[in-house]
Amino acid sequence: MTIVRPYGDTTGDGMVQVSFTLPLVHDKRAEGAAVQLANKMGLDPAMLVHAKPMGEGFTFFVVYGRVNHLVDTDEVQVVERDFPLLSAKEINAVIKRKLRRRLTVVGACIGTDAHTVGIDAILNLKGIAGEKGLESYRELAVTNMGAQVSVPELVETARAQKADAVLVSQVVTQRDAHLLNTRAMSAAFREAMPAGRRPLLIVGGPRFDELMAADLGVDRIFSRGTTPREVASYLVHALVGSPS
Ligand code: B12
Structure with a gap:
């Protein structure tokens, strides 16, 4: 203790x-x-x-x-990273070898939220903290829908792109907008697609509690200081399997 x-x-x-x-x-x-x-x-x-x-x-x-x-x-509860942090080369190699096609990612900032810097940092080529974004990975096909995307638009695009993963950003927390929007988004995916056909649902933003994933109906929450490589490594862990 x-x-x-x-x-x-x-x-x-x-x-x-x-x-x-x-x-x-x-x-x-x-x-x-x-x-x-x-x-x-x-x-x-x-x-x-x-x-x-x-x-x-x-x-x-x-x-x-x-x-x-x-x-x-000893009583502190946090979500520890429970997957290996891979290099960009390892990530591309394991997707190519095991999935045998590009892994498709659709990202957006939903609701009225116009704070795109966070999702852009994860998705765009330029990335953040010295790491390039997911667009730079040869084996990832990325669609960044930008800001103020409605949930029905997101579901439609995810369906049309046959998205393996949907990445949503929520920065504004006034009146719990981030929680309400995330719950609405996960409910819409559950309604629109049967289990097993649903994309992996990931949300991120600086004020999320990473322990709330189950409560919000998503697979994973990423908070402050997330880097693209962490997200790409998680995608491999959750959707492709171990690199060995
Ligand atoms: C830049 C900014 C803006 C810009 C946004 C420009 C743009 N294109 O994004 C502009 C000027 C437009 C803006 C507007 C507003 N803003 Co503003 N804004 C900010 C500011 C200063 C920085 C946000 C930022 O870019 N951070 C940098 C990025 C890199 O960090 P990040 O978002 O946390 O992202 C990282 C992680 O969280 C994570 N992550 C984020 N999303 C995702 C998604 C996924 C899938 C994953 C895996 C990871 C991930 O990874 C990222 C990289 O590490 C913050 C204050 C602050 N210092 O944070 C206020 C702030 C967010 N804004 C705020 C407010 C109130 C507003 C306005 C309502 C102001 C107004 N009255 O008009 C409007 C709302 C507009 C709207 N409709 O959304 C408040 C929100 C308060 C709250 N409780 O919700 C803040 C906190 C300022 C404050 N202290 O009051 N804003």
Whole structure:
């Protein structure tokens, strides 16, 4: 068992910093309200270190204070990578040898979400973090549908392309849009295609909880900092099999 506490000024002092906005005009009472909220969140003592008016009737606060909570690292639950990270050469070779055709991928940013940088980083040639995107893999056939794609359009394109995998991006999380859109998308695929004929469903975005795949009806969730090679390696693992 490993117990840790936050570190601020000295080891294990429990100091944390939080920021939030209250719908109050910036004055002394608003600052007191911010400290009250921090106290109720378990910060004791809580020091107000920054307050700034944010438009009319709103104030942004940063509060620094001590929490008494302990973190047991043995109880942490995360999705560990449970497949080997392959090189681009290995990925192309195993698809060619075992699948004997190109693996087809359809990607889109669904709903009203127009944040395409993430899905482009995974799919487009230029890639991210020094890795080229899936379009650069000879044995992957990639269709990037872009932004604000409706679920019916996505299902139709996946069907027309005989997609092996559908990659969806959701960046906006306001009012849980990413969860609602993902559930609508997975339900539409379940309705439109029988099990066994359905493409592998993958969603990604910076604010997804990777533990929620089953709950959202998808096969895998990728979050912050994902690279194209991780996604390509997962596709091979899930759809083609081991490279040996
Ligand atoms: C650039 C940007 C924009 C650009 C988008 C341009 C474009 N073509 O994408 C523009 C200016 C258009 C924009 C508009 C808006 N934006 Co904006 N935007 C951002 C910003 C600054 C960066 C996002 C980004 O490009 N990140 C870089 C990429 C590489 O990272 P990523 O998306 O996380 O992707 C990685 C992983 O998540 C993962 N991944 C992502 N998708 C997928 C998919 C798959 C299949 C896989 C495997 C992996 C994967 O892999 C990627 C690579 O590692 C963020 C703030 C921030 N710093 O994040 C706000 C942000 C996302 N925007 C926000 C908002 C509110 C908006 C607007 C509503 C603003 C407005 N009032 O008009 C509009 C909405 C427009 C719309 N209809 O969607 C909020 C969202 C808040 C929330 N809770 O939802 C943010 C967080 C800013 C903020 N703090 O308020 N935005």
